Amino acid sequence: MSEKSIETKVAEAESAALELATLPDEKRRAGLEAVADLIDERHEEILAANEKDVAEGERMLEEGEYTQALVDRLKLSESKLEDISEMVRSVAAQEDPLEKTLEARRLDENLELYKVAVPIGVVGTVFESRPDALVQIAALGLKSGNAVILKGGSEAAHSNRVLFEIIEEATADLPTGWAQQIEAREDVDAMLEMDDAIDLLMPRGSSAFVSYIQDNTSIPVLGHTEGICHVFVDREADLEMAEDIAFDAKVQYPAVCNAVETLLVHEDVAADFLPGIVERYEEAGVELRGDELTREVVDVDAATEEDWDTEYGDLELSIAVVDSLSAAMDHITTHGSKHTESIVTEDDDRAATFMRGLDSASVYHNASTRFADGYRYGLGAEVGISTGKIHARGPVGLEGLTTYKYHLEGDGHLVATYAGEDAKPYRHEEFDGEWTSGTLSDE
Template identity: 45%
Template sequence: MASSVETRADADSDQGEDVTAHVTHLGQQARRAAAGLREATTGDKNTALHAMAAQLEQQREILRTANERDLEQAQQDGLSAALLDRLTLDDRRIDAMIAGLETVAALPDPVGEIDELSTRPNGLQIGRMRVPLGVIGIIYESRPNVTIDAAALCLKSGNAAILRGGSEAVHSNAAIAECIRLGLAEAGLPEACVQRVGTRDRQAVGALIRMDQYVDVIIPRGGRSLIERISADATVPVIKHLEGICHVYVDRHADLNQAWEVAFNAKCYRYGICGAMETLLVDESIAADFLPEMARRLMEAGVELRGCDRTRQLIAAEIAEESDWSTEYLAPILSIRVVEGLQAAIEHINHYGSHHTDAIVSQHLGHTRRFMAAVDSSSVMVNAATCFADGGEYGLGAEIGISTNRLHVRGPVGLQGLTTQKYIVIGDGHVRH
């Protein structure tokens, strides 16, 4: 079986010339599969998810062998240690993929839910039924586990998926795709429910993101440059996950013990996540009480501080330049600004932030109500650390990313974000007068 995986992946590079035809074919297959998936029962979909998990369990050896080929090539190509780590598929990560499939199988199926069904004066019943989006294209970089996570969420929400992983993970992705294929077959679902773009040619991405006829939405998962390139060129709608320039604002009515803990956690839980705090805003009236102890804790953890003039009168910090207020460090660096109060904090966040996740620490009900209404971000938090911005923490069970779009879905994208609603209208021979 190992050799079949190799052949599958090696064949990828042979298709150069006919990239558009290949991607169009995938699109047509996906559109047909999506029509069947709209009517698949939750039971069928869960059977496929459990069967995929069983396949991963059985094929650990094959998965690791395929992954080793990718890792060898990546080392030859001189990829960084961080990229090599992301690419690695060890037993712990295979366990996580299996657990992920079981989690998604256990989630309630949003498809078919009917909301707001009510009866009009003429007796017509009108409501909205939750339905799949159709065909979803996922474009991602090195992590091979995205192959299984994306397939699981798309399948459970009734969507056909076309996956395009990074070329550095091609053998790992091919081996995982084989487990998916076998799982679908076991549940009697068409193979084309989850397809993998079978060429490393970059033109395939260009074709996929402009194939409006067959693809309903594109979800890129990767760095800013990938997402910006795709957004600029796509004609298919894109669910984007741009940067997180997240703020914690310490209000004059904050409980200072809470503020120290929340701000420290928001910065230091993990520096590299999109929900990490990048700027700390402090009300001028409590700055002298709050900042010295805050600075002590952060510096002890090795965080570099960059402050405004008023900050630097209270604590030792580098000078924050104008550009610091709009920088996502993803590193042990924090910019700090003393502000005149709630209004100034709101204005700073809406102006310099990225509308991702922002928090206020305050015990003043009116201030927290205002902050929640006025801050224009996908998540607004009160007395909680911004690093909670995560589908798992929000109870979505699993997420395919965090949307910084305004339309359709904002914040962590779970199963519901991969569906839409259509109107249903039920009458008894009703005609319009």
């Protein structure tokens, strides 16, 4: 990897971002296809690098420094690499998010205002553990015309280096420096101070990690601090469906932020529902904790107040029995992280109350929380999941990496015409129009 300073890398990214903003979609798409092709060609090299990271991770696990969930997130495989390539191609195939006319308004005859989608600019990303995050972020950055600064965790250093080298090689004919990799912690601290050059920061990691980023920069930060997701089994639930959903939400892949951490069960169905799901969880190796009402029905460990506020990221789950829909919603509001919640019920009115009344980025009816994902949402991929409300929310795909600017097309119009005693009135007419540019000039 280049030994350039962080200042040089960010300056190159700034310059590249301006070029990317005018690069036709077919060139950005071709670059992504080249990345996918090269990943396919170099599985052996990538997996060899990943083995080094996993071996070190397992050593750290034995020493108590890493969790099993972190080591699981580190691992790549042939099928995982195929999924990564498919993700890149899916991003490439998405509709171009740039130069789209979001609004068109006629201020007067031949004076037309267009609100047009454009890239954000330079996006700094700091992420932990998963090597595929580097490729996801780079792919979405390129498709949306953004330069990216990529800082992965040291636990995935070997994997990240190889993947970044592949991205650089595959996109060598694109603006130089559009993707930059940094590794040193001091470079992160320096990056956090570059509010004049970096337009957005997107951290992915633990709550403490994201909070550190938010507390130490004036650059806008788009990220989530925790994934404390809930499934509520309502009194009107189809209990067979509820069991399948609750099991999938925890066991299908427990190490990710959209896995359920707390299962809420209405007291009217607790006696019928809990024994079956608990047996199924225990057979899958899930460590269970329950409140007092839960433990009256099934034999599980006692839950503490801390459990309701914990993102386990592993085969662990807390269970609470509630006496009403409103009690379930109150629990989620108090302990949730505004990530993803699901209600299982055959009563559409109760589902609507749940979905409208919760302030989470994603709220589901009769579906596993594991669907909270950019690829599954049809976004191609995601740079992360935002639990905030400003700019982007939920899985952040291409649209979340764009902003807008106004283009005004006139014909010698003057503000003086619309001021004073004889002022001409504005029309302010919305119309169905698209802003189109001519051929870009080099002069």
